[in-house]
Amino acid sequence: MSKRLVRVFAPQLPARLPHLLAREVNVVLFNGNTYFGYLVSHAEMTLLLRDLRGHEHNFAMSEIAEVIYDQPATLHNTK
Numbered sequence: 001m002s003k004r005l006v007r008v009f010a011p012q013l014p015a016r017l018p019h020l021l022a023r024e025v026n027v028v029l030f031n032g033n034t035y036f037g038y039l040v041s042h043a044e045m046t047l048l049l050r051d052l053r054g055h056e057h058n059f060a061m062s063e064i065a066e067v068i069y070d071q072p073a074t075l076h077n078t079k
Helices: 010-020
Strands: 003-009 024-029 034-042 046-050 056-060 064-072
Touching: 003 010, 010 034, 010 064, 024 046, 024 056, 034 056
Parallel strands: none
Antiparallel strands: 003 064, 024 034, 024 064, 034 046, 046 056
């Protein structure tokens, strides 16, 4: 099954966060570090991510450059 990567940049992030809860995401920081896991919760100025080992990571919104997630592609019938 093909997937489509969706990139949500920092200015768009507050509006898109409710749709990303419990979804697998990559959080890319301005310093270049990338974290992968499930978005557990968010507040006005913070985001909480749980990685695949069960560790929780808190990020300030000001340090997040973008959030990337996979969206399943819709299949088109070409017949």
